[in-house]
Amino acid sequence: MNHRLKYLAFVPIVILALAQFFPIYVIALTSFKTPLALMEDGMSLSFVGLSLENYQKVVQEDGFLAHIWVSLLIASFATFFSIVIGSLVSFALTRFRFRGKKFLTLSILCSRMVPPVALAMPVFLLVDVLGIHDTIWGLVLAHISFILPFCIWVLLPFFVALPHDLAEAAVIDGLNSRQIFSKVYLPLALPGILVASIFCFLFSWNDFLYSLILAGSQTKTAPLAINAYMTSDRIEWGAMSASSMIVMVPIFLLSLLVQKHFAKGVPSAGIKG
């Protein structure tokens, strides 16, 4: 193919990429405009009235960082527990032989596809019964319910890929299975654990459904706080965009780290999972 044709082939794709990028660009631009400039007619895409006012308002007046902190705590705990539980079971599923293994694997892998909305009702009641309504633990528990199956799904291929003879060698060296797990396999599975942690964190961080149902005044997560800028009488577009950016930018950076795995992971979900 000659060069000119090749550049021509880029045109539709570049247009498509710009269209894909446009809503993100609009939010970024809006976040940097003064509320006054946002009120002006016909100016939503102009560069007039750029400032950091929205960010100042969101952080200093509205205390948005407190909500970030809540989200951060919940996502960290949910990720931590999911990874611990997930790597234990991944190890067992790939290194032990036992009855019902196939069934267990299948049910774990299938449970990641169950829509959380369908379980919202019983999880809500469970949290209520446990009396952890409006604490971060209620949300941590709810998040684990949909993060853990996903976590195991990401971890399993990494554990499958680790060589089998390692365990045999370790047994000969006199290590018991707990030591084999923690001293031999865990360090080797670290890249997988890192990828899975990022995924778990993203899922918990992005969650809105359970926050909406379970969070109270003490546990208002960042996505809920963003949504709160929209009330029935008005929408504070500037503050809303600024808080969205604060929530989104770290996520984008994190997702860049796993994007390669993401592109790989989804198709293998189709073929492997």
Added chain:
Amino acid sequence: MSQFTSRRNIFGFLAPSITVLLFLLFIPCLYTLYLCFFEELDAIGGKKAFIGLKNFRMLLLDQEFLSSFFLLCAYILISTGLELAMGLGVALYLDRFLPKAKKIQALLLLPMFVIPVVSGLGFRYIFDPENGVLGSLFYRFNLEAPDILGGPLGAFVLVIAQDVWRMWPFMFIIIFAGLQMVSKEQVEAIKLDGANFIAQCRYVVLPALKPTLIVAILLKVIESFKAFTEIFVMTGGGPGNATTILPLFIVKQITDFREFSYGSAASFVLLSLSLIFIIIFSRLQSKFNGAKDPV
């Protein structure tokens, strides 16, 4: 490896996850089913009365539920169809003309990483007739901007547009990966026979791609049952009930009406519907994998 098969050892590794899955997934599922047959007499956890299938009968007579059910079906059918077309089209295009352009592919995937709340709000802002992007553009031309989100059909179209924007890249990656496995020799062979691009697609590429396409469609449908946040933020289910698809209906039962048993019956409908697709999917998977054990 005697100790590797000892029961005590295995138990320690399996117990935490089995406990979690049991209490957070399996028992909640069963409890949902259990609640369907009861009616709340007072507050949460209070007395319940057994009412048999009455909740389901009520669902069938509830206009709001029926509309949410059919809207969910329409939402899934239309968005999946459009995303399949987009994903397949772009994958074929990139595979033919720009197979090495990895950077631009990454750009196309960007919306998948936008958090749902933000993508919903972003779309709302873009189509806001007063201060939003659409309003601004119309103002420049001295025209009154249409309130698309204010109309039932418009709102539904935009809800789908938002989903397509965010999720077609999901179809694209699966299909593009599948395309790499289509045998290039076969394509070359039919090319030598004088087949044009369309014929190549029709007789070689698409038949070879069929399993991938089925997997992609099933995964997307399963994913669609989870749709909630973007729609809730964009339209709140309105105007009226125009965008209240089943998941929104269920959440409304919890947050607005506190109708736990009735909501459970609706949850059960959603759960069974998604389980049908999940089971088809896992069946197909084991078929495609043949004798190969995934673990």
